[in-house]
Amino acid sequence: MEPEKDEEAPKIGVYVCRCGGNISDVVDVERVAKTIAEMEGVAISKVHTFMCSDPGQSMIVEDIKKESLNRVVVASCSPFLHELTFRNAVQRGGLNPYLYDHVNIREQGSWAHKSDPEGATAKAIRLIAAGVEKVKHAEPLERIRLSNHQRALVLGGGAAGMKAALELARRGIPAVIIDKNAELGGHIKEWGKLFPTDEDGQTLAARLRSEVEAEKDIEVIAPAKVTKISGFVGNYDVAFERLGEGGKPGEEAKLTVGAIIVATGFEPYRPAEGEFGYRKTPRVMTMPEFIAWAGSQPNGRLTLDGREVRRVGFLHCVGSRQIEGVHKPQPDGRVNTYCSRVCCSTVLNQAVQVRKRFPSVSVLDFHQDIRSYGRGHEDYYIEASNRGVAFFRYHGDEPPEVATDAEGLVRLRMKDYLTWGEEIEASMDVLVLAVGMTPSPIGDLIDMLKLATGHDRFLQEVHPKLRPVESSVNGVFLAGTAQAPMTLEEALCSAGAAAAKAAALLGSEYVEVDPFVARVDEAKCTGCERCVEECAYSGAIVMVEKETEGGGKVKKAEVNAGLCAGCGACVAVCPTRAIDLRGWSLKEFDSMVDGLVSAAERLAAK
Amino acid sequence: MSKEWEPRIVAFFCNWCTYTAADLAGVSRLKYAPNVRVIRLMCSGRVDPQFILDALARGADGVLIGGCHPGDCHYVEGNYKALRRFRMLQRMLDQMGIERERVRLEWISAAEGEKVQRVINEMTEQVRALGPLNLPGKFEEWDKEMEALAARIAKEEAKRSEAEPAAEKKEA
Numbered sequence: 178m179e180p181e182k183d184e185e186a187p188k189i190g191v192y193v194c195r196c197g198g199n200i201s202d203v204v205d206v207e208r209v210a211k212t213i214a215e216m217e218g219v220a221i222s223k224v225h226t227f228m229c230s231d232p233g234q235s236m237i238v239e240d241i242k243k244e245s246l247n248r249v250v251v252a253s254c255s256p257f258l259h260e261l262t263f264r265n266a267v268q269r270g271g272l273n274p275y276l277y278d279h280v281n282i283r284e285q286g287s288w289a290h291k292s293d294p295e296g297a298t299a300k301a302i303r304l305i306a307a308g309v310e311k312v313k314h315a316e317p318l319e320r321i322r323l324s325n326h327q328r329a330l331v332l333g334g335g336a337a338g339m340k341a342a343l344e345l346a347r348r349g350i351p352a353v354i355i356d357k358n359a360e361l362g363g364h365i366k367e368w369g370k371l372f373p374t375d376e377d378g379q380t381l382a383a384r385l386r387s388e389v390e391a392e393k394d395i396e397v398i399a400p401a402k403v404t405k406i407s408g409f410v411g412n413y414d415v416a417f418e419r420l421g422e423g424g425k426p427g428e429e430a431k432l433t434v435g436a437i438i439v440a441t442g443f444e445p446y447r448p449a450e451g452e453f454g455y456r457k458t459p460r461v462m463t464m465p466e467f468i469a470w471a472g473s474q475p476n477g478r479l480t481l482d483g484r485e486v487r488r489v490g491f492l493h494c495v496g497s498r499q500i501e502g503v504h505k506p507q508p509d510g511r512v513n514t515y516c517s518r519v520c521c522s523t524v525l526n527q528a529v530q531v532r533k534r535f536p537s538v539s540v541l542d543f544h545q546d547i548r549s550y551g552r553g554h555e556d557y558y559i560e561a562s563n564r565g566v567a568f569f570r571y572h573g574d575e576p577p578e579v580a581t582d583a584e585g586l587v588r589l590r591m592k593d594y595l596t597w598g599e600e601i602e603a604s605m606d607v608l609v610l611a612v613g614m615t616p617s618p619i620g621d622l623i624d625m626l627k628l629a630t631g632h633d634r635f636l637q638e639v640h641p642k643l644r645p646v647e648s649s650v651n652g653v654f655l656a657g658t659a660q661a662p663m664t665l666e667e668a669l670c671s672a673g674a675a676a677a678k679a680a681a682l683l684g685s686e687y688v689e690v691d692p693f694v695a696r697v698d699e700a701k702c703t704g705c706e707r708c709v710e711e712c713a714y715s716g717a718i719v720m721v722e723k724e725t726e727g728g729g730k731v732k733k734a735e736v737n738a739g740l741c742a743g744c745g746a747c748v749a750v751c752p753t754r755a756i757d758l759r760g761w762s763l764k765e766f767d768s769m770v771d772g773l774v775s776a777a778e779r780l781a782a783k
Numbered sequence: 784m785s786k787e788w789e790p791r792i793v794a795f796f797c798n799w800c801t802y803t804a805a806d807l808a809g810v811s812r813l814k815y816a817p818n819v820r821v822i823r824l825m826c827s828g829r830v831d832p833q834f835i836l837d838a839l840a841r842g843a844d845g846v847l848i849g850g851c852h853p854g855d856c857h858y859v860e861g862n863y864k865a866l867r868r869f870r871m872l873q874r875m876l877d878q879m880g881i882e883r884e885r886v887r888l889e890w891i892s893a894a895e896g897e898k899v900q901r902v903i904n905e906m907t908e909q910v911r912a913l914g915p916l917n918l919p920g921k922f923e924e925w926d927k928e929m930e931a932l933a934a935r936i937a938k939e940e941a942k943r944s945e946a947e948p949a950a951e952k953k954e955a
Binding site for chain 2: 281303416761769770
């Protein structure tokens with residue numbers, strides 16, 4: 178495990194970017210390049226207007242060949258933008274791409290110190306000096322190749338899960354769906370006619386289900402529950418339990434997959450007892466309860482408790498857009514500040530259906546805002562208005578008060594801001610609470626996979642714009658409402674994206690991961706196991722018994738490159754400096770500190 | 784050291800939160816003192832007390848560590864590890880007579896560009912008020928003292944071996 182020693186004397190090429198003035202208007206780049214040229218090991222030090230442009234990159238490629246450079250440093254923007262660009266350029270020049278260091282003198286230089294050109298220039302010199310010192314100790318690294326099990330596990334067989342599995346299978350990648358319910362389809366089969374196409378949810382679920390059943394590359398394991406997940410990208414070992422009658426545990430089994438798509442969906446918000454009258458009277462019901470009940474009633478007249486229903490009210494934002502101090506917190510102490518996105522269009526859709534199916538029933542709509550933002554959703558608002566639905570608007574910090582009157586009807590009081598704050602009071606036979614979405618209770622899964630969640634408790638992606646369906650765990654993708662409230666269109670779109678990302682990963686017989694993992698110098702390792710205790714990823718470091726020359730046995734730490742996340746926590750606790758991180762080694766940090774603090778001072782003294 | 788003294792502060796910022804926040808501060812054109820020079824690392828849990836001591840020993844006047852907020856670590860719990868080590872280090876600094884204000888740990892999320900600005904400016908002013916740490920200079924003094932001590936011991940040893948040559952021969 179000893180690093181390959183690079184005995185060659187460093188010949189470093191340093192390139193300072195003007196960024197078309199973004200850097201050079203503040204930082205004296207010419208002076209920076211000249212100063213750095215004085216450093217030991219620096220063969221050339223140049224300035225260019227746009228290093229990331231083709232001519233800029235070609236300059237690196239040519240210099241490596243002509244000047245036989247063996248290390249490169251570029252000082253430009255943040256490494257998040259162009260580190261990879263220049264690694265690739267270095268590789269095109271014939272060098273190992275990891276013999277490169279990227280120095281940020283724009284975001285953390287010129288842009289932050291615009292009024293202090295002298296300070297910005299001095300800082301740039303020191304940051305580049307640190308990069309130069311670091312790159313002297315850089316080692317050639319190879320991306321790690323791991324074997325790949327070319328099939329995916331889809332957790333959850335709702336609309337998103339089925340869609341993801343279908344997309345994978347159609348690309349020739351086998352998928353296994355595990356769902357806790359015997360029948361796939363999730364929530365959509367409970368929803369009746371769906372906006373914006375008026376298709377029936379049950380029919381849609383059945384269609385997806387028959388497509389899944391017809392697909393030879395999809396295996397459905399349901400009802401079942403995942404009990405343990407271990408392993409890493411390309412190699413996840415999954416233990417599960419088939420569930421018997423009434424959810425009783427049954428037979429246990431295992432499977433291995435290369436990627437996992439989490440499509441565990443949502444649960445409708447469950448109002449607390451007494452929240453807007455819920456559970457105090459059967460005349461207050463949640464949206465799913467209303468859809469199930471109304472859906473089972475014949476068209477024409479609507480009755481509840483033997484009494485004709487003349488008026489139905491819909492209350493928006495129940496369990497969503499809550500305000501701290503106004504709404505009662507959830508069991509975990511937080512309020513749901515997010516918008517659930519689907520409730521507005523659902524209310525409008527249901528309001529229209531009530532008016533169509535039960536023309537004698539009048540409909541009231543109580544909202545903060547109406548967010549009918551999707552294609553075709555606004556049509557429901559227009560139709561609801563045309564069909565005589567009466568709209569009332571309350572302020573979020575003044576939620577309506579709900580009580581039961583002497584006749585047993587529901588009475589709602591609020592300030593209506595469509596009439597400039599007039600107090601209104603309405604009685605109705607049924608009040609429907611348009612409940613939002615909350616994450617499914619998947620705490621055990623979150624622990625097993627070490628997934629990140631947002632403040633709203635939904636699963637979190639790596640980057641909302643640039644990597645929207647990837648979790649922070651390599652090889653684990655997010656599909657549908659496990660990630661956030663979404664409409665069905667959005668959930669299926671995200672499922673397709675997750676499947677595409679998983680398919681790209683599973684298309685090859687091996688997976689490649691960054692080489693920044695821990696390594697152990699066996700000669701120095703005393704087998705104290707502190708690194709194992711410190712590591713958050715079970716199995717990433719293990720103790721292995723080795724024979725000594727004398728025939729005795731000693732324990733040594735060994736790193737599993739697939740499981741190591743490269744955080745470096747183990748390095749910080751090793752008493753003998755036996756464990757280190759490739760690409761971010763102790764020596765590299767040490768030399769960076771030297772570059773920042775002393776090397777530049779030595780240069781200044783020259 | 785002809786120029787006016789400026790605090791030299793080395794920072795260790797984690798890749799996922801604080802380094803990204805520092806980029807955001809730049810993109811938002813928030814101005815702050817150029818005295819803090821950042822080393823990017825993957826996780827604040829990587830920060831070994833020795834990194835900090837090395838930086839001070841090499842001439843830094845202060846060290847700033849930035850990580851994700853508790854509960855938000857990209858590596859699950861690296862920031863808690865950083866906190867634990869930081870507490871231990873503070874005791875060590877006390878023993879060495881180094882002011883606690885010279886080493887600071889801050890949780891700064893990727894969205895908190897303004898906090899980067901505030902913390903860097905505050906810390907620069909704090910360290911400026913404390914003045915240079917000059918550990919390398921102190922090391923030189925200590926080295927001189929040690930050399931003087933070693934020379935004295937050597938002299939005494941030499942004297943003693945002259946006085947007791949017989950005893951040494953016996954042992955041999």
